[in-house]
Structures are given as C-alpha cells and as structure tokens.
Amino acid sequence: MSNKPTIHDIAKALNIDSSTVSRALNNSPRVTLKTKTKILEKAQELGYKRNVLASNLRKNVTNTLGVIVPRISRYFFSSAIQGIEETAYLAGYNVIICQSLEQLEREQSIVNGLVEKRVDGMLISISMETLNYQHLDIVKNNGIPLVFFDRHCNVEGNSNVLIDDFKGGFDATEHLIFQGNKDIVHFSGPNELEIYKNRLAGYKAALKKHNLPFKKDNIIVTRLMEEDGFKSMQSILNKNDKVDAVFSANDMAAIGAIKCIKECQLKIPEDIAIVGFSNEPISTVIEPALSTIDQSGMQIGKTAAKLILSYIENKQIPETGETIVLKANLIERNSSKRN
Incomplete structure (x- = not known):
C-alpha cells in the first residue's frame, strides 16, 4: 500500500520548497495567489489531506x-x-x-x-x-x-x-395547594446538591406562603429512579393515610409513584395528586398525563x-x-x- 502524499511530494512535483507549500496550505499572505492556486490544485490531484489534529496541536488547540x-x-x-x-x-x-x-x-x-x-x-x-x-x-x-x-x-x-429550581419547586407546590391539597409529600434527591436543595426550598416557601405546616416526615430523599418513587409512595401509603399530593423533584420518581398509587387502587388526582419536574416525553404518555415543570x-x-x-x-x-x-x-x- 502506498504512503499518503505529504507536502514534500507536492513540493517535489512542482519543484518548489516544501516551506512554500506549507505556507500556501495555511493560507499565508506570503504566498502569491497564483502560486497558492497551483499548490492547491496539485494537492487535490495527489489526494493530499491535511493532518488537522497535528496542526491544531501545534497551535495548542483541539477544537x-x-x-x-x-x-x-x-x-x-x-x-x-x-x-x-x-x-x-x-x-x-x-x-x-x-x-x-x-x-x-x-x-x-x-x-x-x-x-x-x-x-x-x-x-x-x-x-x-x-x-x-x-x-x-x-x-x-x-x-x-x-x-x-x-x-x-x-x-x-x-x-x-x-x-430556576426554586421557582419551579414553588410553582409546583403552589399549584397542588390551589387544587385543594394540604398534606403534600416531596420526593427529593440528595440535598447536598444545589438543584435539589433549591427545589426543596421552593416547596417550603409555597407551604409557608399558604400557612401550611412543614413536616420533615413528608420529605423523602432518594436517587429519584422510578423504583425509588414506587417504594417511597408505598412507604407513605403504609404509614400516612392523610397525604393527598406529591411533588417529585423529577418525573421518573413521580411515574413510579403513579404506578404504586394505581396498584393500590387509588385514584389520581382524586385521592392523590402528583406533579413532577423535567417534562420527560413519557410524562405525556402515562395515564393520567403527568403535570410537571418544564426545563428545556x-x-x-x-x-x-x-x-x-x-x-x-x-x-x-x-x-x-x-x-x-x-x-x-x-x-x-x-x-x-x-x-
């Protein structure tokens, strides 16, 4: 197999210096348009391809x-x-x-x-x-x-x-309050992460604005996978029959909760209303369709x-x-x- 053509091959074919070929291929103003055109035509004829990676590394960039x-x-x-x-x-x-x-x-x-x-x-x-x-x-x-x-x-x-995670958490919780809910559970991710800390803060602020008590037992922290939402909802239903709504910090855990509620033969939203966060495509397909905070x-x-x-x-x-x-x-x- 023949080697790939180099600037030296172009220089030899045109009987010019390889440094001139290099300048022409890099569009240097030091090379006349006539010479530059001749070099580019010969490069195309020989099938020469520039080594962009090597060129970029010399410039200390990789694009x-x-x-x-x-x-x-x-x-x-x-x-x-x-x-x-x-x-x-x-x-x-x-x-x-x-x-x-x-x-x-x-x-x-x-x-x-x-x-x-x-x-x-x-x-x-x-x-x-x-x-x-x-x-x-x-x-x-x-x-x-x-x-x-x-x-x-x-x-x-x-x-x-x-x-705006705070505003998203606030709006989701206030929406549930406007629908007549008073005992709202929040599914949160690790509160060391700012996004979950801020969504929780929005939830708390909405409760405070509407004079509803904040209950530590109503905060469940998980990795917010679908199975986490299912298990969290199961735990809530087993110990608290007053819960009437869930605000989940993501849609996947909310969907897990929906599956658990339906399996327990409760109605959504009549018995328990749910809002998620992120507007996953599945949120429009699941029955009932999931209310959520859209983050583009x-x-x-x-x-x-x-x-x-x-x-x-x-x-x-x-x-x-x-x-x-x-x-x-x-x-x-x-x-x-x-x-």
Whole structure:
C-alpha cells in the first residue's frame, strides 16, 4: 500500500520548497495567489489531506469540547447534549460526550481523561455522589474553561447555566395547594446538591406562603429512579393515610409513584395528586398525563455551549464566574388538576 502524499511530494512535483507549500496550505499572505492556486490544485490531484489534529496541536488547540452528564439515557441530558452539539458544530468544534452514571469515581476518571485529551473547554453536570470538587481543580489548573449546567456546585468563581429550581419547586407546590391539597409529600434527591436543595426550598416557601405546616416526615430523599418513587409512595401509603399530593423533584420518581398509587387502587388526582419536574416525553404518555415543570434541555445546552465558546474564543475566563438562570414553566396535566 502506498504512503499518503505529504507536502514534500507536492513540493517535489512542482519543484518548489516544501516551506512554500506549507505556507500556501495555511493560507499565508506570503504566498502569491497564483502560486497558492497551483499548490492547491496539485494537492487535490495527489489526494493530499491535511493532518488537522497535528496542526491544531501545534497551535495548542483541539477544537473539541468535553461534556460530562450523569446519564445520557435521561431525556433532559440527551436534549442538553443536542443543544451543545448543534452550537459547537456551527462554531467548528467537535464534542466528546461522557456519562458518570452518578458515580464520583467515574466522574473523576473522565475529567482526567478529557484534560489529557487537551479539550478546549469542559461542560459538566455533576453526579449525585459529587460532594467534593477537588478533582475539578485539574481543569482550572490547566487553563481549561469550565461551565456547569443544570447540576452545579455552589463555589465562588464558577460559571453556571441553570433552570430556576426554586421557582419551579414553588410553582409546583403552589399549584397542588390551589387544587385543594394540604398534606403534600416531596420526593427529593440528595440535598447536598444545589438543584435539589433549591427545589426543596421552593416547596417550603409555597407551604409557608399558604400557612401550611412543614413536616420533615413528608420529605423523602432518594436517587429519584422510578423504583425509588414506587417504594417511597408505598412507604407513605403504609404509614400516612392523610397525604393527598406529591411533588417529585423529577418525573421518573413521580411515574413510579403513579404506578404504586394505581396498584393500590387509588385514584389520581382524586385521592392523590402528583406533579413532577423535567417534562420527560413519557410524562405525556402515562395515564393520567403527568403535570410537571418544564426545563428545556435544548435551551440549557445551547446557552452553556455559547458561554464556554465565548471564553475559548476570547481567551479569557472571568474570575468571578457567570451564572445564567433560565425560566422554569409549570405544565398542568391530568395528574394534578382537580378543578
């Protein structure tokens, strides 16, 4: 098999210096248009392909973004990735997509791997196990811009693109109150994570506004998988027959709760009303359709990508960081509407 043609082959065919060929292929103004055209035509004739990777490495860039999400299978994260990838593509960047599977150790390994691959920027939605952020120091120490999206760590100087989790939690809970519910359970994720802390704070604020008591027993903390929602609802029904509503910090746990309630032959929303968070596609298909807080993954992804690309192109990361908060919208469906 013959070797791939090089700039030396082009130079030899045209009887010119290889340095002139290199300048022409890099669109240098030091090469006349006539010579440049001749070189490009000969390169095409010989089937020459530039080694873009080597060229970028010499410039200390890779035109690559690293993206870390907890689970690609979740609709929110897949749509956020779509928003990131579309924005990156238009700017001439490739995307390396990795998933932590909610594991800190895996996240640490991925971060190190992306730094070794010399990505130009990194976007991350941290895992549920990420309570210590020292493994992210390597990113900043290597001068790589870092933007958190959706899940973030509340550390000064970080840049974040978030949904208004407090307002989402408040609106979901107040909606349930407006439907006549008074004993509302909240399914939360780990409260060390800011998004779940803020959704819980919104829940509490709505109860306080409407003079309803906050009960610690009505807060159930899990990893918010579907089976967690089922088991949590089962536990509630076994010990508390006064509960009339559930606000779940995500849709999957809410769907698990719906399945449990139906299995117990109770009616939704007549006996127990439910609101989720994230507007997964399945929320419109399940019966009854799930009321939820819509968080546009696509919009968050596009916004996060634009932010990090601005840091890369300007070669400047603000020391104080930036936080962009997008609006959360309540979508009312049959799982909660009594009136």
